Amino acid sequence: MRHIAIVGSGPAGYYTAEAALKQWSEDVRVDIFDTLPVPFGLIRTGVAPDHQSIKGVSRRYETTALSENVRFVGNVTIGKDIAIAELQDLYDAVVLATGAPNDKKMGLPGEELPNVFGSASFVGWYNGHPHFAKLDPALSHDTAVIIGNGNVALDVARILAKSQEEFEGSDIVAHALSALDASQIRRIVILGRRGPHQIAMTPKELGELGKLARACPHVDAGDLPDEAEDAALDPGQRKSVGHLRTFAAAEPCADHDIAIEFDFFASPKAILGTERAEEVEVERTRLEDGKAVGTGETYRIPAGLVVACIGYQTSKIPDVPYDDKAGHFANQEGRIAPGLYCVGWARRGPTGTIGTNRPDGFAIVEKVAEDIGEGSGKAGRPGFDALADSRGVDYVKFTDWQKINEAEIANAREGSPREKFVAVEHMIDVVSKD
Ligand SMILES: Cc1cc2nc3c(=O)[nH]c(=O)nc-3n(C[C@H](O)[C@H](O)[C@H](O)COP(=O)(O)OP(=O)(O)OC[C@H]3O[C@@H](n4cnc5c(N)ncnc54)[C@H](O)[C@@H]3O)c2cc1C
Numbered sequence: 001m002r003h004i005a006i007v008g009s010g011p012a013g014y015y016t017a018e019a020a021l022k023q024w025s026e027d028v029r030v031d032i033f034d035t036l037p038v039p040f041g042l043i044r045t046g047v048a049p050d051h052q053s054i055k056g057v058s059r060r061y062e063t064t065a066l067s068e069n070v071r072f073v074g075n076v077t078i079g080k081d082i083a084i085a086e087l088q089d090l091y092d093a094v095v096l097a098t099g100a101p102n103d104k105k106m107g108l109p110g111e112e113l114p115n116v117f118g119s120a121s122f123v124g125w126y127n128g129h130p131h132f133a134k135l136d137p138a139l140s141h142d143t144a145v146i147i148g149n150g151n152v153a154l155d156v157a158r159i160l161a162k163s164q165e166e167f168e169g170s171d172i173v174a175h176a177l178s179a180l181d182a183s184q185i186r187r188i189v190i191l192g193r194r195g196p197h198q199i200a201m202t203p204k205e206l207g208e209l210g211k212l213a214r215a216c217p218h219v220d221a222g223d224l225p226d227e228a229e230d231a232a233l234d235p236g237q238r239k240s241v242g243h244l245r246t247f248a249a250a251e252p253c254a255d256h257d258i259a260i261e262f263d264f265f266a267s268p269k270a271i272l273g274t275e276r277a278e279e280v281e282v283e284r285t286r287l288e289d290g291k292a293v294g295t296g297e298t299y300r301i302p303a304g305l306v307v308a309c310i311g312y313q314t315s316k317i318p319d320v321p322y323d324d325k326a327g328h329f330a331n332q333e334g335r336i337a338p339g340l341y342c343v344g345w346a347r348r349g350p351t352g353t354i355g356t357n358r359p360d361g362f363a364i365v366e367k368v369a370e371d372i373g374e375g376s377g378k379a380g381r382p383g384f385d386a387l388a389d390s391r392g393v394d395y396v397k398f399t400d401w402q403k404i405n406e407a408e409i410a411n412a413r414e415g416s417p418r419e420k421f422v423a424v425e426h427m428i429d430v431v432s433k434d
Contacts, residue, residue: 003380008097009034010346014061037396049172057431074396077318090383092229100312100345110271114168119309128173133422139183141304148309149192154342161215193292203239216253223264400431
């Protein structure tokens with residue numbers, strides 16, 4: 001019998017469990033730990049609340065979760081409640097699937113000013129992540145600046161721009177919905193250091209911006225390269241750039257309340273303000289060998305809210321080697337140390353789609369299989385339960401999550417699939433009711 005601990009219940013964690021079941025069938029026991037009492041990582045707290053079909057992937061993880069050989073051990077933080085060395089004593093393999101939940105720093109003056117956020121916290125706020133539910137961003141000024149040219153920047157822009165009606169069918173949390181209802185933001189500027197050909201935005205997400213009820217996207221036609229140059233792009237990128245061309249060719253946004261402006265070749269230099277963010281200082285750039293190079297020309301954008309969508313880093317765990325430059329665990333194709341592995345964003349950083357984590361999970365199980373053979377008689381589940389008992393760690397099971405899930409569905413406002421609990425204690429209240 002092999003005993004495997006997976007730390008993190010996001011896509012990478014569940015794909016790894018799925019692969020372990022496929023590899024060993026009845027001859028494996030998998031425990032999936034998570035800090036939160038609720039599973040599925042960024043599927044719940046990252047993927048946009050108005051993209052419910054994408055969130056539907058969690059049904060696939062449920063099939064794995066309901067296998068008798070897999071269990072969810074929620075509300076337990078590895079590295080705090082239980083040390084890595086303790087897990088290694090109990091399980092043949094420990095696979096870290098902890099994602100990359102921390103915002104990369106911009107390294108700009110003024111970054112610490114109130115109402116300047118990284119996307120992990122801002123997205124966590126509107127998605128009801130308990131760590132960010134109290135963020136309370138002020139949306140009381142005319143302009144928001146979003147820094148970054150990826151899909152997360154588009155998510156944030158779209159959420160700030162949507163009308164209340166457009167959130168129908170989404171699971172945006174009530175506190176965000178009411179803050180957005182009162183929002184005064186009428187101009188959203190998306191800053192990118194490079195140009196339209198260098199965006200990391202997918203066609204579907206860009207296309208959505210052109211269909212919003214009260215907001216209209218605008219691109220300065222002068223920022224676009226000659227159309228003939230699009231031929232060299234891969235088909236997806238060509239389609240994305242095609243959307244930018246459509247936005248550039250459209251009439252100015254006269255009959256819309258909110259303008260979404262793409263400001264390309266624009267590198268933020270500082271956030272200025274006294275009590276909170278008031279302006280972003282920007283330097284105009286040009287491309288040299290594909291890199292953005294400052295031109296020395298600067299300008300300021302008045303902005304009461306700044307959201308940096310520039311990437312994420314894995315959280316450190318005591319005694320686990322970490323690559324500071326890369327921002328994730330130090331590893332050789334997923335191997336960290338004997339018996340210790342990493343997968344998903346914790347292995348490779350915040351790149352790819354949800355599906356990218358599947359081959360990652362299957363690849364790590366192959367390595368585990370090479371390394372652990374038939375298992376070495378470690379204590380596994382019963383050993384963990386004894387340790388948790390002795391330490392007073394009261395964990396949440398998958399059946400407990402199902403109760404939380406039912407309560408969230410029962411609490412849903414009309415037209416919404418659920419109203420999420422945004423505080424861990426409220427989730428635990430549901431579990432401890434009977
Ligand atoms: C804002 C945003 C929107 C996105 N939208 C899309 C999209 O529309 N489509 C798409 O394909 N991809 C999207 N992605 C990417 C996708 O979410 C990731 O590829 C995927 O979630 C990474 O999976 P993971 O399992 O590595 O990490 P995560 O999903 O982050 O899961 C990590 C889990 O580990 C837990 N954890 C962390 N530390 C500990 C610890 N010490 N102890 C116990 N548990 C711990 C966390 O609570 C979390 O549940 C989006 C990402 C973001 C940030």
